[in-house]
Amino acid sequence: xxxxxxxxxxxxxxxxxxxxxxxxxxxxxxxxxxxxxxxxxxxxxxxxxxxxxxxxxxx
Amino acid sequence: xxxxxxxxxxxxxxxxxxxxxxxxxxxxxxxxxxxxxxxxxxxxxxxxxxxxxxxxxxxxxxxxxxxxxxxxxxxxxxxxxxxxxxxxxxxxxxxxxxxxxxxxxxxxxxxxxxxxxxxxxxxxxxxxxxxxxxxxxxxxxxxxxxxxxxxxxxxxxxxxxxxxxxxxxxxxxxxxxxxxxxxxxxxxxxxxxxxxxxxxxxxxxxxxxxxxxxxxxxxxxxxxxxxxxxxxxxxxxxxxxxxxxxxxxxxxxxxxxxxxx
Numbered sequence: 001x002x003x004x005x006x007x008x009x010x011x012x013x014x015x016x017x018x019x020x021x022x023x024x025x026x027x028x029x030x031x032x033x034x035x036x037x038x039x040x041x042x043x044x045x046x047x048x049x050x051x052x053x054x055x056x057x058x059x
Numbered sequence: 060x061x062x063x064x065x066x067x068x069x070x071x072x073x074x075x076x077x078x079x080x081x082x083x084x085x086x087x088x089x090x091x092x093x094x095x096x097x098x099x100x101x102x103x104x105x106x107x108x109x110x111x112x113x114x115x116x117x118x119x120x121x122x123x124x125x126x127x128x129x130x131x132x133x134x135x136x137x138x139x140x141x142x143x144x145x146x147x148x149x150x151x152x153x154x155x156x157x158x159x160x161x162x163x164x165x166x167x168x169x170x171x172x173x174x175x176x177x178x179x180x181x182x183x184x185x186x187x188x189x190x191x192x193x194x195x196x197x198x199x200x201x202x203x204x205x206x207x208x209x210x211x212x213x214x215x216x217x218x219x220x221x222x223x224x225x226x227x228x229x230x231x232x233x234x235x236x237x238x239x240x241x242x243x244x245x246x247x248x249x250x251x252x253x254x255x256x257x258x259x260x261x262x263x264x265x266x267x268x269x270x271x272x273x274x275x276x277x278x279x280x281x282x283x284x285x286x287x288x289x290x291x292x293x294x295x296x297x298x299x300x301x302x303x304x305x306x307x308x309x310x311x312x313x314x315x316x317x318x319x320x
Contacts, residue, residue, distance in 0.1 A: 004223070005221070005223060005224070006203070006220070006221035006222070006223050006224065008200040008201070008203035008204045008220065008221075009091070009092055009200060009201070009204050013091065013092040013093070013204075014204075016090040016091065016092070016093070017090045019090070021178075024087075024090065025061055025062060027093065028062060028087060028093055029061070029062075031093045032096055032149060033148070033149070035096040036096075036148070036149060036150060039150050046141065046154070047083070047095060047097050047099075047152075047154070048082055048083075048097065048099040048139065048154040048156075049099075049126065049138075049139025049140075049141060049154050049155075049156060050137065050138060050139050050274075050275055050278035050279070050282075050320075051125060051126055051139065051141065051278070051279070051282070052275060052279065054124060054125040054289070055125060055286045055287070055289045055290055056290065
């Protein structure tokens with residue numbers, strides 16, 4: 001029987017430690033580029049700070 | 060590293076340390092997870108630093124999002140400022156504070172004296188864990204992994220989200236446990252076993268989430284007149300150079316956004 005441990009992050013996340021700086025950069029770039037697909041959906045949303053949503057602006 | 064947020068951080072810091080990368084991008088630089096497409100910085104609390112950051116963003120064609128003006132008058136009371144620009148097909152968002160939540164004044168001062176240096180200056184692991192005590196469940200998983208990387212049993216006891224790890228740490232470091240329990244009440248219950256600690260960890264997380272929600276509610280209540288004005292103001296700001304937009308933001312916020320929430 002192996003000793004279990006509580007897991008918090010995915011295998012992919014935990015593998016980031018084994019990437020070279022170039023690999024990390026390429027992976028992050030790819031992720032960021034793909035993440036642009038949600039720009040419309042999160043246009044009004046905040047991920048940091050004390051504001052959570054932009055007040056609606058009519059066109 | 061060709062990460063636009065790293066490049067921007069280094070431009071903010073040309074000639075002087077003014078900006079420390081925090082939150083999601085710090086998590087990336089600690090190689091913990093790829094989890095944020097925005098940049099979040101703690102800025103040095105002086106007018107020169109804020110002016111340099113605005114000038115740097117002006118060169119990128121940045122615009123203000125809804126938020127407080129990048130001015131000491133508001134930032135010293137914990138408000139946040141938010142700008143964004145586009146570069147190379149990417150939307151880059153820049154979020155700023157000078158008084159990050161849950162960071163004691165002494166720890167904030169120490170941050171400026173000795174930031175962690177990776178590809179750019181970033182917050183230390185314990186400060187990052189404090190910043191991650193948000194109202195988002197996923198941030199507590201990050202804290203759990205951050206704690207494992209701290210390499211200091213006292214800090215691990217203070218930040219771990221794993222009942223298994225806590226029980227093991229308590230067995231290995233009983234003297235440290237006694238001191239750490241003064242700062243984290245659930246540690247005093249560790250003798251009751253793993254299941255009880257799991258329950259207390261859940262309770263602790265829910266309490267931290269509620270506390271952060273209450274903090275954000277206070278700011279959002281105080282910002283209601285500012286929020287009501289924003290749709291009109293943002294139209295007036297559209298297309299204006301950042302220095303001019305900034306002056307307009309400051310003038311209008313002086314009437315509608317209280318310094319203290």
